[in-house]
Amino acid sequence: MEIVITGRHTQIKQRFRDVVESKMNRVTAIAPDAQRIQVKLTHEGNPRQADSAQRVELTVQAGKTVIRAEASSADEFSAFDMAIDKLTQRLRRARDRRKDHRRGLDHAPLPLEVPLAETPRPEDVAAPEPDNSAQDAVASDLGPGEAVEVQVGDTPIVIRRKLHIAEPMSIDEALYEMELIGHDFFLFVNKETNRPSVVYRRHGWSYGVFEIDTPEHVGGE
Missing domain, CATH: 3.30.160.100 (Ribosome hibernation promotion factor-like)
Known part of the structure; x- marks a missing residue:
């Protein structure tokens, strides 16, 4: 090793x-x-x-x-x-x-309820100001594991983008992965909905889930 x-x-x-x-x-x-x-x-x-x-x-x-x-x-x-x-x-x-x-056994699920966060309506979300320098950080295609960093204008802010390849997983599996790496959040693709999602630690034994989709997709369901 x-x-x-x-x-x-x-x-x-x-x-x-x-x-x-x-x-x-x-x-x-x-x-x-x-x-x-x-x-x-x-x-x-x-x-x-x-x-x-x-x-x-x-x-x-x-x-x-x-x-x-x-x-x-x-x-x-x-x-x-x-x-x-x-x-x-x-x-x-x-x-x-x-x-x-x-052995073909299901692991014991975490003894926690996972509250799903409501998806905000488009009219409730303020549109961010355009930032061309920030957009440069995501302008080019990346291969698996590749990363790019771009400084935003004259500020000390640096945006880093990296492409990570992962199989879709359930919410329970995402919570398990989050515990393994010791983070307070974990980004994944929900295999039930095929949406980019984030599980996160709230307080005590409470967790939350954010799912992201576009108005066009939500309106067409």
Whole structure:
């Protein structure tokens, strides 16, 4: 398995590299098909954030599955320990899910209600001001995995566009993928409606779903 360690606003010490490499057997024991793990260490220079000055982000690619975890602490070693604990928990969940599918069993659905957000009416949505420089970011065709970045005028805003290829999935599957990568939202194509959709975390055990469509399609149904 390839191990890539990078630092942001900090230098990677050899001792940290040694600790990371020594604990990678926890990953390969659960996910022997893992091809690559990226370890990103970020230092926060604000003294008022000393208790969380070191943030470790872990990203594992195992087959078609990407699993993430991150944690912050006063030092990089404890941050890494917390992050890899989260990562191994998510790896186990992914492994158990694959086993259930091979046995022909349905995995237990998340014990949550998923409220569907109402689609706003076109007349209720204010039309954005045209921004030709922003449109440049999506003007060209991209291949799978390719990305483009464009700065908006003289502002510090940079728009990054990347094409990701994914199979349509159910809302339950999208929630599961969101939990694996540790995000508060997940973009997917709903296989029930074939619409671009986003699941997101609201509060507690409550989630929401946004589905996007055009007025022409909605009016024609």
